[in-house]
Amino acid sequence: MGHLKHALSLAVGLAALAVPAAAGEVWKPIFNGRDLTGWTPKITHRPLGENWRNTFRAEDGVLRVVYDQYDTFKDEFAILIYRQPLANYRLRLEYRMMGPGMPGAPVWAVRNSGVMLHGQAPETIALHQRFPVAVEAQFLAGAPGENRPTGNVCTPGVTVSIGGTPMAEHCRNSSSRTFPEGEWVRFEAEVRGSRVMRHWVNGELVMEYADIRLAPAEFPEFAADPAAVGGQAGAPVESGYISLQGEGHPVEFRRVEVLELR
Template structure:
């Protein structure tokens, strides 16, 4: 029996060491800027955390965020009644400071009709976000900067994607803090169903560049806490003027169905 117990203990130690080695290797790979690291593994939502307005962190109400056929999907088919501002975000569990992020997305049919009209064919990527575990149940938007994603609604009417929106934040655009909640990019307009590659190059609290299909479409500097739009936050978190040097990355749900087939990152060294 003693030999058996020692054997079990040895196996347990070996398994623990393998897990720690794997964890160390995974983190080391993310911090290696020589190649892309996949944040979405194409199989499940491991290493991601959900926060939906009116629900506790970790509650993926209505299976809003799900993985099917290798695609990370945002859907509302299990919702009932009024949308009731159930804005949601799916956060990768590690914060980043300076990096190159790329997301491949497409809008699909499936707008929840009682969501606000502005959410039609509208989604986003939040970055430099607060930790979702610091968000009260009734906070609607994370204090963050957003790479806004849009698709065309009316034929012939421009609706660029890759814009900047700023819930609870400010940025410096063309030399001054811009009072607008959203700043429009110079991108083309893309239809429902078309896969689009959107990229962010973020240098801490200095320069941020938006790229759509390989073309630079917007640039600004000095992301910082400030502004309005976000509600229900812990006031100890929102200290206006605080530079945003790092934060979490999150995919958005705000009433519009959308697919993501790739979320990948290169962490940048100083001077890259």
């Protein structure tokens, strides 16, 4: 009986970590597996809409970020932006890192990608801007023996609070384990305006934060005119655009879906 109680307690605990399911949920695929319909590329130093050197590709049901037409990486940080801004939703996808990384990419970009949430409007992104103003759910993969959690939070041009305390650092690691290059990882985010965001990795809740606010001073393009990206510094960020990242290391995405919430 003691073993049974322990097993039931463990099962209940694990169930609490899983993303809650509801009857009648209607998830909407936002990547069709065939092409980039509904998505717009923005690559640093290139105009909005130019898929420079075929960086983003749809092949065999997978959305790929690849660099086989590059000789070297020269600050071409890339995002692929979904067409519709959203405020309250759940996003789920699978990703995997694929090596090797590009010569010329920064050391921190090795096995590094992510999905941007509540991103600024595409037409406001400056030509030479490296990253959008957004909340980044950061994806990392680790080498053997390396401790490198995934599903982290980073804050380009915004601030967030964790446990009621403003996060001072640019990135905060989640509680996830480390995943190797080449392994598919399931990620899900719950986004409820500026109030709360949660990250799950393979069904386990690994990060929760709240109070998302605009803080674009780190971007020279917007330091003097924060209204260009949605309001004055300190304004709540209630909605925005989803985008998938390319930072110089090949990465693949599949099964990208959204469930809108009330």
